[in-house]
Amino acid sequence: MTDPVFSRRDLLRLGLTAGAASLATACGWQGGPLIPALRGAAHLNDWVGEKVLFSRHRLAPQYPVSDRTPEKDFPAYSISRPLPQIADPAAWALEVGGKVRKPMRLTLEMLQAMPRVTYTVKHHCVEGWSAIGTWTGVPVASVVAMVEPTDEAKYLRFDTFDANYYNGWDRESALHPQTILAYAYNDRPLTPAHGAPLRLYSPVKLGYKLTKFLTRMTFTSEKPGGYWEDQGYPWLGGL
Amino acid sequence: MTAEPAAEQEPIPPEPIAPKPATPPRRPLVKRHHWIVRVTHWANALLLLGMIGSGLQIYHAFTHFGLRGGPYFPNPWDGKYFPDWARLGGWLAGGLSWHFALAWPFVITGLAYLIYLAVSGEWRLLLFRPSDVPRAIQMQLYYLRLRREHPPQGKHNALQKAAYTFIFLLGVISALSGFAVYKPVQLHWLTALFGGYELARYWHFWAVWIFVAFTVVHVALVFLVDPASLRAMITGWYRGRFPSHD
Numbered sequence: 001m002t003d004p005v006f007s008r009r010d011l012l013r014l015g016l017t018a019g020a021a022s023l024a025t026a027c028g029w030q031g032g033p034l035i036p037a038l039r040g041a042a043h044l045n046d047w048v049g050e051k052v053l054f055s056r057h058r059l060a061p062q063y064p065v066s067d068r069t070p071e072k073d074f075p076a077y078s079i080s081r082p083l084p085q086i087a088d089p090a091a092w093a094l095e096v097g098g099k100v101r102k103p104m105r106l107t108l109e110m111l112q113a114m115p116r117v118t119y120t121v122k123h124h125c126v127e128g129w130s131a132i133g134t135w136t137g138v139p140v141a142s143v144v145a146m147v148e149p150t151d152e153a154k155y156l157r158f159d160t161f162d163a164n165y166y167n168g169w170d171r172e173s174a175l176h177p178q179t180i181l182a183y184a185y186n187d188r189p190l191t192p193a194h195g196a197p198l199r200l201y202s203p204v205k206l207g208y209k210l211t212k213f214l215t216r217m218t219f220t221s222e223k224p225g226g227y228w229e230d231q232g233y234p235w236l237g238g239l
Numbered sequence: 240m241t242a243e244p245a246a247e248q249e250p251i252p253p254e255p256i257a258p259k260p261a262t263p264p265r266r267p268l269v270k271r272h273h274w275i276v277r278v279t280h281w282a283n284a285l286l287l288l289g290m291i292g293s294g295l296q297i298y299h300a301f302t303h304f305g306l307r308g309g310p311y312f313p314n315p316w317d318g319k320y321f322p323d324w325a326r327l328g329g330w331l332a333g334g335l336s337w338h339f340a341l342a343w344p345f346v347i348t349g350l351a352y353l354i355y356l357a358v359s360g361e362w363r364l365l366l367f368r369p370s371d372v373p374r375a376i377q378m379q380l381y382y383l384r385l386r387r388e389h390p391p392q393g394k395h396n397a398l399q400k401a402a403y404t405f406i407f408l409l410g411v412i413s414a415l416s417g418f419a420v421y422k423p424v425q426l427h428w429l430t431a432l433f434g435g436y437e438l439a440r441y442w443h444f445w446a447v448w449i450f451v452a453f454t455v456v457h458v459a460l461v462f463l464v465d466p467a468s469l470r471a472m473i474t475g476w477y478r479g480r481f482p483s484h485d
Contacts, residue, residue, distance in 0.1 A: 029329065030328060030329035030330075031328070035336075037340070038337065039336075041336070041339065041340030042340070045339050049422070049425075053425040053426070054425055055425065058427075060424045061424075061427060069307050072308075073307045073308030074307060074308075075307065122423075122436065124423065124436065126331065126335070127301040128297065128298070128300055128301035128440065129301045129306075129307050130306055130307065130436055130437060131307035132306065204425075228332070231332060232332035232336060233332045234335065234339070238425070239425070
């Protein structure tokens with residue numbers, strides 16, 4: 001008689017483990033009953049990203065203009081098809097309100113008259129691609145200084161005229177010096193594909209957080225969701 | 240179960256010189272793996288499976304490496320998708336949720352194992368050192384059947400030490416390159432260490448295939464060379480032909 005190398009019980013245990021493992025990977029399973037646990041982990045990751053890793057004083061690296069990705073290769077997404085466009089660009093303005101002392105209505109001319117920031121940075125899409133482009137606009141922090149948010153204003157909500165697309169931001173990331181209300185891409189006014197007339201831009205967040213086709217910027221005390229965030233994408237989207 | 244028998248320094252397999260007795264003596268049952276090693280081993284196996292499945296789901300969203308517009312880095316899977324059964328999460332958001340949720344347990348498991356090795360002193364039986372090189376060559380010669388008798392060994396042979404040291408380092412590289420891809424601005428120094436965002440993502444992807452190759456060879460060797468080691472990794476107890484200490 002030779003020794004049994006492993007017992008029937010061991011084999012059963014191995015089988016159960018392997019079974020659970022293969023179940024987990026099979027057929028593009030989303031998580032079923034584990035989805036709430038996954039959400040909890042996502043909240044923890046958002047907290048770590050916002051409170052531990054993020055610093056308003058850490059700037060994203062800039063690149064020479066010669067490193068720009070060819071414009072035809074820089075993807076531009078929107079929800080609406082065809083591309084959302086406003087009927088009367090002259091009538092467009094950004095409404096800034098919510099938990100602020102001085103709500104404002106900012107036209108494109110007003111924004112363009114403010115001190116501008118231009119940088120050439122890397123864009124990171126949640127899909128995994130990256131591309132380099134130059135963006136010009138007004139720091140969100142400058143607008144924040146003008147409207148004077150109250151202490152209750154912990155978050156910002158950005159609304160658009162692109163279907164029901166919207167985004168929620170933490171105040172710290174919004175106040176980052178590289179977070180801007182951009183009106184130009186690669187030295188020319190934004191095209192509709194890139195969110196004309198005005199979009200949010202920042203190298204410290206993933207592309208889906210960089211709201212295009214802006215209409216409203218609202219300071220809130222409650223955490224706003226977001227078009228993709230409500231469907232399961234990370235809320236912070238911080239880089 | 241009785242206490243661990245003292246010094247069961249068994250001679251390595253070779254056929255007995257004396258004619259076989261009618262009933263060969265049973266090898267003693269010895270404790271081979273601490274529960275922390277066993278728990279972290281199997282937890283790691285499951286976590287790695289989940290990390291790879293969700294990682295392949297994430298890959299699905301952009302099947303190239305390099306800046307948009309290319310040129311893209313060499314990749315046999317460039318532009319290709321992995322089958323449904325290999326992916327976890329169902330869609331990009333699901334894949335990301337799984338990947339980011341399992342990342343912390345993966346790191347914690349690795350740290351727990353590392354701390355156990357440090358505190359118990361067991362790292363001495365596992366760490367591959369320069370002095371192991373000649374022993375590893377002898378072991379390889381044996382596997383290639385260029386050497387007749389099995390080289391003497393302790394708990395692990397020199398090739399095992401090389402493999403187990405390397406695979407732990409690969410885990411460290413996977414975790415670090417993962418953080419480099421996750422926070423390329425806040426952890427810019429780390430991303431730069433991997434050669435930038437696109438390359439960090441590239442190395443992160445290659446680590447997968449090294450893990451897969453390691454696992455295939457690892458499991459094959461368990462059954463071909465030392466099937467008793469499977470029981471040892473499950474229950475902790477071993478009745479095999481190799482010593483369980485150095």
